[in-house]
Amino acid sequence: MLRRLVQMLRGFVMKNFNKTLGSVGLLIAAQMLVPTLAVRAEAPDASAEKWDTTIARGQTRQISFTTEEGTFTSVDVSPDGQWLVFDLLAHVYRMPISGGEATSLTQDSGVATNYHPRFSPDGSSIAFISDRSGQDNLWVMDADGGNPRQVSKDLNARFLTPTWSADSNYIYTRKRGMPMFGSRPDVGIWMFHKDGGKGIELVGREETGAAWPSPSADGKWLYFHKRTSSGTTWGHWNSLAGEIQVSRLSLETGDVTSVSHGFNQQQSRFSSGGAAAPEISPDGKLMTFIRRIPDGTVSHKGQKFGPRTALWLRDLETGTERILMDPVTQDMVEGMKTLRILPGYSFAPDGKSVILSQGGKIRRVDVASGAVSTIPFSAKVERTISEQAYKGFRITDDPFQSKFMRWTAASPDGTKLAFQAVGKIWIQDLPNGTPKRLTRDSFAPFEFAPSWSPDGRTIAFTTWDDLERGQVWTVRSTGGRPKQITTQASEYIHPDWSADGKMLVVVKSGNANARGREVTHNPYWDVVRMDANGDNAVAVGRIDYSDRFGRGRGQLPRPLWGPDGRIFYLEGVKGSRSGLGKEAFSLHGDEYAEGDGPVGYSQLVSVPMIPSIDPPRIHARFDFADEAVIAPNGSHVAFLEGDNVYLSPLPYEQARAKPVLISKTAGRGVLPVKQLSKTGGLFPNWRDDSTLEFGSASTYYAHNVASGDTSETALSLTVNKRIPDGSAAFTNARIITMRGKEVLEGATIVVSGRRITCVGTCDTSDVDRVIDATDSTIIPGFVDMHAHHFRDYRGIVPARGYETAIYTAYGVTTALDNAVAAQNVFSAAELIAAGKVIGPRTYSAGGPLYNRDDARTNRLTSYKVAEDNIKRLKSWGAVMAKQYFSRDAISVSGSVILPVKKE
Numbered sequence: 001m002l003r004r005l006v007q008m009l010r011g012f013v014m015k016n017f018n019k020t021l022g023s024v025g026l027l028i029a030a031q032m033l034v035p036t037l038a039v040r041a042e043a044p045d046a047s048a049e050k051w052d053t054t055i056a057r058g059q060t061r062q063i064s065f066t067t068e069e070g071t072f073t074s075v076d077v078s079p080d081g082q083w084l085v086f087d088l089l090a091h092v093y094r095m096p097i098s099g100g101e102a103t104s105l106t107q108d109s110g111v112a113t114n115y116h117p118r119f120s121p122d123g124s125s126i127a128f129i130s131d132r133s134g135q136d137n138l139w140v141m142d143a144d145g146g147n148p149r150q151v152s153k154d155l156n157a158r159f160l161t162p163t164w165s166a167d168s169n170y171i172y173t174r175k176r177g178m179p180m181f182g183s184r185p186d187v188g189i190w191m192f193h194k195d196g197g198k199g200i201e202l203v204g205r206e207e208t209g210a211a212w213p214s215p216s217a218d219g220k221w222l223y224f225h226k227r228t229s230s231g232t233t234w235g236h237w238n239s240l241a242g243e244i245q246v247s248r249l250s251l252e253t254g255d256v257t258s259v260s261h262g263f264n265q266q267q268s269r270f271s272s273g274g275a276a277a278p279e280i281s282p283d284g285k286l287m288t289f290i291r292r293i294p295d296g297t298v299s300h301k302g303q304k305f306g307p308r309t310a311l312w313l314r315d316l317e318t319g320t321e322r323i324l325m326d327p328v329t330q331d332m333v334e335g336m337k338t339l340r341i342l343p344g345y346s347f348a349p350d351g352k353s354v355i356l357s358q359g360g361k362i363r364r365v366d367v368a369s370g371a372v373s374t375i376p377f378s379a380k381v382e383r384t385i386s387e388q389a390y391k392g393f394r395i396t397d398d399p400f401q402s403k404f405m406r407w408t409a410a411s412p413d414g415t416k417l418a419f420q421a422v423g424k425i426w427i428q429d430l431p432n433g434t435p436k437r438l439t440r441d442s443f444a445p446f447e448f449a450p451s452w453s454p455d456g457r458t459i460a461f462t463t464w465d466d467l468e469r470g471q472v473w474t475v476r477s478t479g480g481r482p483k484q485i486t487t488q489a490s491e492y493i494h495p496d497w498s499a500d501g502k503m504l505v506v507v508k509s510g511n512a513n514a515r516g517r518e519v520t521h522n523p524y525w526d527v528v529r530m531d532a533n534g535d536n537a538v539a540v541g542r543i544d545y546s547d548r549f550g551r552g553r554g555q556l557p558r559p560l561w562g563p564d565g566r567i568f569y570l571e572g573v574k575g576s577r578s579g580l581g582k583e584a585f586s587l588h589g590d591e592y593a594e595g596d597g598p599v600g601y602s603q604l605v606s607v608p609m610i611p612s613i614d615p616p617r618i619h620a621r622f623d624f625a626d627e628a629v630i631a632p633n634g635s636h637v638a639f640l641e642g643d644n645v646y647l648s649p650l651p652y653e654q655a656r657a658k659p660v661l662i663s664k665t666a667g668r669g670v671l672p673v674k675q676l677s678k679t680g681g682l683f684p685n686w687r688d689d690s691t692l693e694f695g696s697a698s699t700y701y702a703h704n705v706a707s708g709d710t711s712e713t714a715l716s717l718t719v720n721k722r723i724p725d726g727s728a729a730f731t732n733a734r735i736i737t738m739r740g741k742e743v744l745e746g747a748t749i750v751v752s753g754r755r756i757t758c759v760g761t762c763d764t765s766d767v768d769r770v771i772d773a774t775d776s777t778i779i780p781g782f783v784d785m786h787a788h789h790f791r792d793y794r795g796i797v798p799a800r801g802y803e804t805a806i807y808t809a810y811g812v813t814t815a816l817d818n819a820v821a822a823q824n825v826f827s828a829a830e831l832i833a834a835g836k837v838i839g840p841r842t843y844s845a846g847g848p849l850y851n852r853d854d855a856r857t858n859r860l861t862s863y864k865v866a867e868d869n870i871k872r873l874k875s876w877g878a879v880m881a882k883q884y885f886s887r888d889a890i891s892v893s894g895s896v897i898l899p900v901k902k903e
């Protein structure tokens with residue numbers, strides 16, 4: 001059944017989700033949570049149907065139209081100067097160089113994508129990129145489109161921007177390998193024989209971001225551009241400051257030398273603005289490239305933006321430069337997720353002109369004069385569109401069930417349960433009591449991290465208020481008025497009681513919020529021990545959060561009391577990318593090595609409750625854990641990786657002298673590790689020496705170490721949506737209805753509660769409030785289908801956070817955040833639905849499925865593992881899934897990972 005669903009629903013797991021909505025603001029399309037992921041099997045199923053990636057799936061539809069314009073179209077000229085080839089909507093077209101009607105050369109490739117065409121110097125062939133084999137590989141076809149054949153056959157890499165050697169036997173191309181567990185992906189410029197083979201690396205990761213190969217006609221040089229600042233933040237290279245330049249490779253010696261030069265440097269002027277996308281004239285004397293005009297702008301429909309991109313010309317003999325064409329297509333030098341930074345272009349065979357696309361048209365610019373002419377074209381587009389895999393649902397006003405409960409912890413006697421959801425702490429009898437607020441309804445701040453006292457009579461927790469900031473509180477476990485025990489407002493989280501109930505430990509931040517920042521931006525957290533009434537507070541340790549351990553989607557520090565009255569907490573190892581962390585690379589090749597990657601490894605540290613000369617002790621180290629809790633007697637340690645809970649014995653006494661390596665990867669760690677959850681586990685907590693508890697979604701788990709059994713308790717919390725009272729009417733407005741191009745002048749909109757009840761000519765006699773909207777234009781709320789606005793909070797979401805509120809200020813009423821920390825987005829989505837946080841209706845995929853081991857991700861080694869990860873996300877509230885991983889088959893521990901062919 002699963003495999004049939006995979007075959008029917010093409011395109012379920014996707015990098016970008018951009019389904020257009022029909023009823024804006026009322027109906028949102030959501031991906032069905034069906035895994036179409038990598039498969040683990042002992043042997044291939046020889047009887048299985050061979051997957052054809054070119055066939056449209058599901059209920060298809062046809063698109064057919066003729067266009068005289070194209071966007072980001074790559075163009076090339078045949079060596080005899082008679083033909084142009086270009087890509088348009090993922091097909092390759094050919095037409096006479098004088099213009100006219102273009103013919104699709106790749107029409108028979110079904111739903112495959114085809115782009116970046118390039119003629120061979122002898123004119124017999126065209127190299128191009130196509131995903132018709134399941135990945136973006138290098139292909140070749142005859143000059144008339146016949147006889148297409150695959151050259152590169154790598155399902156673990158994407159190829160781009162092909163160009164030919166002078167003898168027409170080899171093809172240079174950019175290769176962007178995809179990270180695979182235990183190996184570094186290939187990046188750089190490679191050379192393939194036209195008949196295939198594995199290829200030869202010419203320029204590797206030592207030349208950061210090497211791309212856009214351009215060979216000289218004499219076969220001696222290969223020009224390319226590269227990054228000059230490998231440490232710059234992903235997506236923010238400063239082209240104007242010189243962080244992209246042109247170099248050339250000697251094909252005789254292998255030496256690389258600079259052609260343009262410069263780098264980002266304060267005070268001194270070490271760059272003339274950068275250079276990219278080089279192309280060499282047929283005689284080898286000229287080089288065209290792009291560079292931005294610092295103060296230049298372009299206008300479109302009355303809006304100006306810049307800096308604009310111009311095409312420059314350099315005389316390689318004299319070194320002189322001049323602008324050849326200004327502007328050209330706006331470049332994408334920053335990179336991000338583009339196939340190339342500029343549409344492909346080329347010199348005419350005589351070297352007297354350059355052919356490129358600009359402004360939707362194909363242009364010819366004269367090298368001598370700079371005169372620009374247009375080559376007219378007409379292209380018929382015919383596409384078969386596969387069925388979009390989605391599930392529509394109507395947004396109702398009905399109450400909802402909370403799906404994201406955190407800090408689930410039972411009382412010491414196991415009769416009651418505390419948890420946090422929708423900004424408040426709740427208490428219920430176990431196993432099936434009804435949740436009730438711990439504090440009174442009049443208690444306004446958001447509440448977090450409940451912790452039971454050893455006698456079960458008191459619960460400590462922390463709060464956050466946007467104006468008053470945070471404090472630590474205690475309250476009777478039966479409920480009532482809480483008592484504030486701290487006096488200094490700060491960012492507090494994760495209180496924990498000492499075994500005798502006389503003291504608490506909590507983490508206190510570096511007060512980033514006092515400086516207009518969020519908790520994510522705290523460079524450190526202090527571990528503070530205090531009396532149970534808040535007196536005698538003293539910092540006993542400091543956790544550095546300025547390095548990688550404190551970034552991305554990690555957990556906030558959580559100190560806990562352990563054996564010998566010591567205080568234990570997990571910290572990242574500063575600057576470390578050792579352990580398996582060094583093998584789980586960035587998703588985008590070595591250019592993005594400092595992106596949203598793994599945390600390296602972490603270590604379990606303990607300090608005495610009284611600061612002394614006794615230094616911190618390191619007891620255990622982990623590959624990816626960002627949370628670890630030691631049993632009260634020190635016999636075991638539970639840790640969190642891939643949003644699941646694992647359990648390991650811990651030789652506490654012996655580990656006092658030397659830390660042990662604990663790893664869930666077979667054969668790597670030194671102790672046996674047991675996986676306790678497969679579909680999600682958060683906030684593990686030791687109720688006693690033998691009972692480990694944790695939660696996920698609306699389920700509470702309690703694991704008995706002695707018996708090995710884990711009990712499950714379903715939780716149910718019904719939350720009312722906030723529905724405004726009364727009604728309002730906006731009269732005399734210009735209304736854009738989104739019904740085609742319909743615009744109503746002097747019309748009325750009536751709103752009752754959360755619903756629009758009338759648009760156009762409306763009776764307002766019974767409306768509570770009438771607002772004159774003369775000279776105003778009213779449109780439906782926008783739906784942002786690729787939002788990212790839950791990155792700063794680490795689960796401590798404020799009521800008026802700028803990241804959410806700004807969306808409503810710009811008219812976005814519904815948003816889909818398709819790659820974000822689960823604790824941020826799912827808790828916030830429920831708070832927004834309940835009317836406790838300002839923001840758009842929020843839907844999400846939660847964390848992406850990266851197919852690698854990490855603090856928040858898992859290797860997808862089988863259908864079962866894939867399903868477990870899907871169930872985890874869905875149980876938390878996900879409406880879609882986002883993936884980044886290869887489809888290639890590799891050998892892992894004697895097994896075979898078989899790809900589900902391209903959906």
